[in-house]
Amino acid sequence: MGGTLDYDEAEARQEEAIYRTPAAAARRERVRGLLAPEPGDTVLSIGCGPGFEPAEIGWAVGNEGHVHGIDRSQAMLELARERCASLPQVTVSQGDAGDLPVADESVDAAVAVQVFEYLETVSSAVAELARVLRPGGSAVVCDADFASLVWRSPNPERMARVLRAFDDHCPQPRLGSRLAPVLREAGLTVDRVEPNTIVNTRLEEETFAYHLMQFIEDYAADHGAIGRMAAQAWANDLREQEVAGETFFSFTQYCYFVRKPVSR
Template sequence: MSQLTFDEAAARSLEAIYLSPDVVAQRARVIDLLAPRAGEQILDIGVGPGLLAHDIARLVGPAGRMVGLDNAPAMVAAAERRLADLPQASVRQGDAGGLDLPDEAFDAAVATQVYEYVPDIKQALVELHRVLRPGGRALILDTDWRSLVWHASDPARMDRVLACWDGHLADPHLPAKLGPLLRQAGFEVRRVEIVPMLSPRWQSVSYAGGMMRTIHDYARTNADRFGLDADEVVAWRRDQDELIARDEFFFSVNRYAFLATR
């Protein structure tokens, strides 16, 4: 596995994706499912640039608490800037696999696009269970990259580029296994929903647009590690640009939201 590096430039790029309309809609659905209430103590694992944390902190209000956690210093800094006007919110550096937090400290926790990066998912879910109070809620959202439908003139080349992209994840197909893993950790799975990222036509300001740029940059940098010819990455991107010019772009991938209780 060759993980993405979240320096300041990567943090800005990720924030731009998170501000695209389809990811804004995803964030609204996550909040609906988590249903934060005034006065609650909520943990955001993998807080990223702090957009979801900001909404949650406003919903729990001054009597509540929102704690954000991220293992990337650039993300911690970005979230701290965004949450600076909310005294009920704090951010710290930490790892999802070993939460440096007290037992039964939170009413709810949320982790979006985090656990697919965690090598020891079983331990991470045990830790999640530990820090939640009895009856506490967990909302987990991750992508299963097998659900990806992405039009290309050369499907075999597309498969090779995406195999390279899969290499940055601990488990690119986690959602298919997440229900049993949650139950093994002591949770009761209450609800599972698909949250699609769909772009039937090209839009530069979209999740698909952001991912095309991110995957291109990652594959170009890591091609040798995964047996991918660098020229193939160039050809793949050129093909996508040509499809966009002909109004033949199509992208769809499913994220899966699991609502569970301790």
């Protein structure tokens, strides 16, 4: 999630809690499986967040490799530094996806997971990704399409209203289904697209649905389009439904495996 770029410490910790959930760990595993980083590789983690992503890729590339995590948010970078402190092959620094502080054709592989959907201009970030990849290098770009969200509620009209308003939490809520032409336009080949679907049938603390519910409630408190009272009523619908044993939540993120051709 992470609708704002300027996380304070508490918001960064809240986001970190989401990245601890089994669903987030499984997504990172899927992304690593697609990317298949090799020992010795140099890998860029664009929008590295609280550092799970660079740390886990760091284990894969080993001491001979290097992972560079970049994020715009200082609060996120502090968490990432803490998390990666014992991994000398991982460095993290501040930078913007639209203007990467990385030399041309200097990385073997890159990941940008749930980052581009938060950008006003996706094409410049994709162009930057293409610039820094070496010829033959590969990347995984993963973004959601919020239209994939199926969330059962005893009050479907209220659910539809809240989700419509929540679409405004990021500039690109449909990016997951619209990435392929943008990637090709930058000269990358799209080799595979894999869905990462999260299904929760409980609304418990370790579920993605639980955290998204809290995120939407907090978002509503600051954004008139939903309103605090309406968001509370919506969340209460979900809690009552959970007590009745009727929770159902499904959400898909799309992971694009791309390559930079050897001769362009």
